[in-house]
Amino acid sequence: MTAFGYSRWAALATALANTAPGQRHPDLLGTPGDLAALLRAHDEPEPVDADEADLRDALAARDAFNAVFDAAPDETALADRLNAMLASNARPRLVAHAGVPLHLHVDAPDSNWGGWLAASGSMGLALLVAEHGAEALGRCGAQDCRDALLRTGSGPTRRFCCATCASRVRVAAHRARQGRRGSPAAE
Numbered sequence: 001m002t003a004f005g006y007s008r009w010a011a012l013a014t015a016l017a018n019t020a021p022g023q024r025h026p027d028l029l030g031t032p033g034d035l036a037a038l039l040r041a042h043d044e045p046e047p048v049d050a051d052e053a054d055l056r057d058a059l060a061a062r063d064a065f066n067a068v069f070d071a072a073p074d075e076t077a078l079a080d081r082l083n084a085m086l087a088s089n090a091r092p093r094l095v096a097h098a099g100v101p102l103h104l105h106v107d108a109p110d111s112n113w114g115g116w117l118a119a120s121g122s123m124g125l126a127l128l129v130a131e132h133g134a135e136a137l138g139r140c141g142a143q144d145c146r147d148a149l150l151r152t153g154s155g156p157t158r159r160f161c162c163a164t165c166a167s168r169v170r171v172a173a174h175r176a177r178q179g180r181r182g183s184p185a186a187e
Contacts, residue, residue, distance in 0.1 A: 005103075005104070005124075006123060006124040006127040006128065007124065007128070007152075008042065008043070008124070009121055009123060009124025010121070010124035010125050010127075010128045010150060011124075011150065012038075012039075012042045012117065012120070012121060012124070013061075013065050013120075013121025013122070013124055013125050014069075014148045014149065014150055015038060015041075015042060016029075016038065016058065016061060016062050016121065017062055017065040017066045017068075017147075017148040018147045018148055018161070019038065019062060020062055020066055022145065022147065023144045023146070024144060024145050024147075029055070029058065029059065029062065032050035032051050032052060032054060032055045033050070034055075035050040035054055035055050035058050035113060036048045036050040039113065045100075048113075051112075053112055054112045054113035054114050055114070056114065057112055057113070057114020057115055057118065058114035058117050059114070060114065060118070061117045061118035061121060064085055064118065064122075065121060065122075065125075065148070066148070067081050068081045068082055068085070068122075068125060068137065069137055069138070069139060069148040070139075072134055072135070072137035072139075073133075073135045073137070074134070078129065078134050078137070079129075082122055082126045082129070083126075085118060085121075085122035086119075086122050086126060088118075089107065089111075089115060089118040089119035089122060090106045090119045090122065091106065091107060091108045091119070092105070092106045092123070093105055093106075093109075105120075106119045106120055106123045107119035107120060125137065128150065128152065132151075132152050135151060135157070136151050136152055137149075137150065137151070138150075138151050140159075140160050140162075140165050141159040141160055141165075142160060142161075142165040142166075142168060145160075145165050147161040147162075147165075148161070149161045
């Protein structure tokens with residue numbers, strides 16, 4: 001059964017933000033099919049059919065989410081950006097579908113996928129920040145990657161979006177140390 005709730009919404013907002021073109025990848029959200037695939041990859045129940053209007057609104061939501069992640073950890077800027085998204089998109093209500101228990105929808109009843117992403121994602125990120133603080137949102141610490149990430153859970157603060165970026169940074173630091181040890185200036 002698909003999980004409903006703000007942690008899934010926040011994860012999907014982060015994934016949507018990370019479809020933007022960056023140093024390490026091209027634009028990953030170029031077609032309605034790409035949007036449908038993103039939704040399916042994040043456990044959105046069928047039917048998932050996206051069209052050009054869905055894509056246009058999802059791209060607008062992506063830009064807004066990236067502005068939110070860029071604002072973190074500045075609490076005032078972060079709150080301003082999330083509050084603007086909530087004010088223009090969120091319409092909370094309880095809904096039941098055939099075979100699915102009551103759950104929260106925060107988009108307007110006639111929203112398309114892009115509107116749903118903007119409303120649900122902004123609500124998810126707002127609730128995550130309310131629970132964990134502005135530091136819960138961040139950007140990858142690798143110089144060649146600025147992907148958004150969520151910093152929740154126990155343990156040390158997460159610095160990298162994925163194990164690949166963390167490993168690349170560790171290997172580069174190791175090689176830099178090895179190079180300094182072997183240089184004549186180090187002797």
